Amino acid sequence: MKKILSVLLACSMLAGILSGCSSGSKETKAETKAETTAETTAASAGETTGKTESDEKYTVAIVVKIMGIAWYDRMQVGIDQFVEDTGMDVYITGADTADPAEQVAVIEDLIAQGVDAMVVIPNSTEAVETVLQKARDKGIVVVTHEATDVKNADYDLEAFNNAEYGQHLMELLAEMMDGEGEYTTFLGALTATSHNEWIDAEVALQEEKYPDMSVVSSKNETTEDSEVAYQKTQEILRTYPNVKGFLGSAMADVPGVARAIEEQGLEDSTYVVGTCLVSTAEQYLESGAIDKITFWDPADAGYALAELCVKVLNGEEISDGVSLTPDGYQNLTVNGNIINGSAWIDVDKDNMGDYDF
Template sequence: MKRISFKASVIGAALVATVGVLSAQDKPVIATVVKISGIPWFNRMDVGVKEFAASNPTLVASQSGPATADAAQQLKIIDDLVARKVSALAVVPMDPAVIEGVLKRAMDRGIVVVTHEADNQKNTNANIEAFDNAAYGTALNEKLANCMGKQGKWTSFVGSLGSRTHLQWVDAGAANAKSYPGMTLVDAKNESFDDANKTYEKAKEILRKHPDIRGFQSSAGNDVLGIGRAIEEAGLQGKVCLVGTGLPNPSAKLLDSGAITAIGFWDPKDAGIAMNTVAKMLLEKKALTDGINLGVKGYEKVSVTKGPGTGLLLVGNAMVIADKVTYKNYLF
């Protein structure tokens, strides 16, 4: 008899309970699936999904995701939701390529698909980005370059090598840094899997390997927490610069200490509402036209163009860059 681990059985039971509740509804169901459950970034997105649900009582809206940054686990969750015949999926892919097949199957069955942070996703009705990703990566790196005095070694972190937006951000950062001959990129694209402890250990390793390193540019929401902790423990605040994606509340202490130089972000709550709003519009057969106002901050005038597949690419203007002085303006 095959043994099933306690962890696997608990995850399976939780998933069955979630999709069971969703499939038991008579109302249309929009199921949001995130990269990882239980971390600050996606906890904040869940606030938006719940707010959307409360404002739209004719629909059922809920959020789920894997316990770890694992594209295969996310695929399983989406697969089960497709089998339960939800009305729409709103997905933040861990790795867009991994879920192309299941999203195609969903669309073939008449399920509306909306994605976020995946402008290369082919099997989607609409992918929505908070902003132009190259512009965001450039803005992060420009902040880093100014902190570094445009001199010295720097490195970059991504949640995974399959995370589309993370690669866009660090690639744009690397392109920007070429404008400053004194900046040298070393050990690029370290994978963190959005785990602050793993990021902390990797950052300590890099600090040992490159004792003269001057900067870090990071991508996943927990990266600044792990790298900032390593910088602070080494007493390198003000000597090593750190600019990356992160939320104001979790980053506050490290911003105050100087271990984090600046954070970039968009409000995941608003992104959750925007995704579900688009899914609702598509369920209602409403057109998504260029310049559309989704009724969410940062998404009041959304660019709408053709995506890489048969769907549409929507781009908002929700970018925020905040430092020690300004981050308190954005506390949630």
């Protein structure tokens, strides 16, 4: 009996010990779980509280007029720099031709992909209006460039006031021509808003200030193709043998004009001015077939356009005096949804070495 009682007492004590251990284990696990949950919640709350809108990583697509030309190759340099500086997902895309319908198709694809924002440089503002509205209806931020008549965009960012730029080009040409003689104008597309605005301003200033000059065969459409510009220049020289001034708007215009000028040995008796880059115009600046080019740095424009998109996505105020990073885009003028900088550059044979792009 004593043995039985001893065994029962030992079992009772062991059960108590085991019960206590089990109870302690459960309490420890519960406390650990609570502490972990509290730490996770606090960390999560801290992350949320500390996180700013600039921490977001956005996808921004830059839809250019036509892929594969030097202008947008240079713009890619600015986009690459912006990506390096910010970590954003920004890239250039577009069609292989300047056909507005193909550009619309590119934009439709981006809407389907659900990008956060897009920049569109339209071949035809009218052609893209409907699809831009569709993008905005989907919550996509839309910024345009070279499209001051756009209606369905959050903002249109211009390197400068287009009328002032056109007037500047005319002043350059008029000085070379001593304010007299025939001249002609070229543009990439009859539907290109900026090109039309430049030419309208050029002709208006000429008629007001230089009555001894006259425009012939104005607004020759080159479809952003230097071969077309070359052929049209040949036709103009045959039809208007006294023409001596040529104003180009698209990147491809003045190189095509210069090629025709050079072939006929007219470098010394004609004056060619227009928007282009040194990388494309260099040989003709050297020969004198092109007298002066003007441009805004596409790399700076690309950076500024991407930066503007991010500001809009972050809900920042866009008003007079707002500044972006690149030169010429500080203290911007905002009029409605049109934003103007002051970023044009004049280049001739003497200073083209300063702009090796």
